[in-house]
Amino acid sequence: MKVRLELFLVFLILAMSLLPAMWNEAANLSYSSSYLMKNYPEAAKWLMQNMDDNELAIVPMLGVFETLQPDLKGRLVHYSDAWKGAGVHLKADNTLADILLVRSYLLDYMKQEKIRYLLVSATDPYSTRLFEKQIQDELALFEVNEFHSSGSLWNDPVTIYTYARARREIFKLEFTNDTKYNTGGNAEVFIDTSGLVIFYTGDSNVYIPIFLNSSLVEKLLLTVHAAEMSEGVRGNIVLYLDVDGDGKWGGWEVDTGMLIPIPGVSGKTEILFSQEFYKIAYDIIQVGIALYGDTSQTITIKTMTFYEAYEPGT
Numbered sequence: 001m002k003v004r005l006e007l008f009l010v011f012l013i014l015a016m017s018l019l020p021a022m023w024n025e026a027a028n029l030s031y032s033s034s035y036l037m038k039n040y041p042e043a044a045k046w047l048m049q050n051m052d053d054n055e056l057a058i059v060p061m062l063g064v065f066e067t068l069q070p071d072l073k074g075r076l077v078h079y080s081d082a083w084k085g086a087g088v089h090l091k092a093d094n095t096l097a098d099i100l101l102v103r104s105y106l107l108d109y110m111k112q113e114k115i116r117y118l119l120v121s122a123t124d125p126y127s128t129r130l131f132e133k134q135i136q137d138e139l140a141l142f143e144v145n146e147f148h149s150s151g152s153l154w155n156d157p158v159t160i161y162t163y164a165r166a167r168r169e170i171f172k173l174e175f176t177n178d179t180k181y182n183t184g185g186n187a188e189v190f191i192d193t194s195g196l197v198i199f200y201t202g203d204s205n206v207y208i209p210i211f212l213n214s215s216l217v218e219k220l221l222l223t224v225h226a227a228e229m230s231e232g233v234r235g236n237i238v239l240y241l242d243v244d245g246d247g248k249w250g251g252w253e254v255d256t257g258m259l260i261p262i263p264g265v266s267g268k269t270e271i272l273f274s275q276e277f278y279k280i281a282y283d284i285i286q287v288g289i290a291l292y293g294d295t296s297q298t299i300t301i302k303t304m305t306f307y308e309a310y311e312p313g314t
Contacts, residue, residue, distance in 0.1 A: 039147040043119060043158040044068040046145060051075065055116040058082075058106075060124030060158075077115075079126035082106040090126060103130055110163065111310065117144065118161045164223050165276070166307035171212045173287070173304040182207045187291075194227045195302040204291045207240075212284040212306060220277045221309035228300040235299065237275070240286035249286060276309050 062078040086105035148157035185203030243250030
């Protein structure tokens with residue numbers, strides 16, 4: 001009996017010594033989980049603020065988003081619908097052919113419906129399996145926003161994408177040693193195997209002559225693929241127009257909007273920028289890239305592609 005009492009006392013002392021550490025670990029796990037769940041309310045709120053009433057979004061964890069923002073009910077679609085529509089069951093050994101089939105179904109669905117955004121979260125394999133590999137098909141996505149919690153043990157970011165509505169390619173600019181360009185300011189520019197490399201020195205503009213009769217299409221889409229872009233640099237793409245029909249810039253241009261870096265873009269080609277334009281009545285004779293932001297930063301542009309764009313349902 002004495003031996004049992006001594007063993008019990010030893011166990012009790014040991015348990016009491018470990019109890020503070022156990023409570024501390026539990027508190028850390030609870031803290032991390034609350035941060036993980038914080039991403040979803042923020043993403044749902046962002047959708048509510050940025051979607052028109054007639055637009056739809058494809059989301060993971062459909063029930064969570066509808067609970068967080070009840071007004072979004074009827075405007076959200078779950079990725080599982082695409083798997084069911086394609087006749088493919090989600091499993092551990094889905095082949096590339098399976099994934100391409102589901103992506104094709106998803107793209108066809110997006111063409112028919114007014115899908116504005118796609119949300120991806122690691123907690124939902126129906127979404128992550130579709131985008132875990134670099135797949136070259138017509139479903140071209142680019143990042144709009146990301147909600148993540150720094151400092152948590154389990155960080156499950158919710159990433160919001162939109163997509164390039166491209167019907168057919170009409171002009172593609174690939175940067176090779178034969179590509180002609182002019183520079184303005186103090187731009188340091190060169191072309192290597194990765195593309196057009198611009199080292200931003202504080203006043204960096206690059207101009208590439210092209211010829212594109214954009215008046216032949218009702219709606220034009222421009223996408224820019226970047227191999228690398230430093231976090232501290234921003235920029236604009238500008239289209240220069242020949243309004244007089246003489247092959248020269250006639251004083252009119254179209255500012256396409258801001259180039260922004262995508263987290264994790266370095267080292268792989270991703271769509272950095274996509275912009276749609278309604279009918280441009282004049283020939284595009286030059287593309288300009290104007291950079292600003294932190295100096296001593298680099299952007300490498302792989303390709304710039306113009307498409308005829310479509311409206312959902314057309």
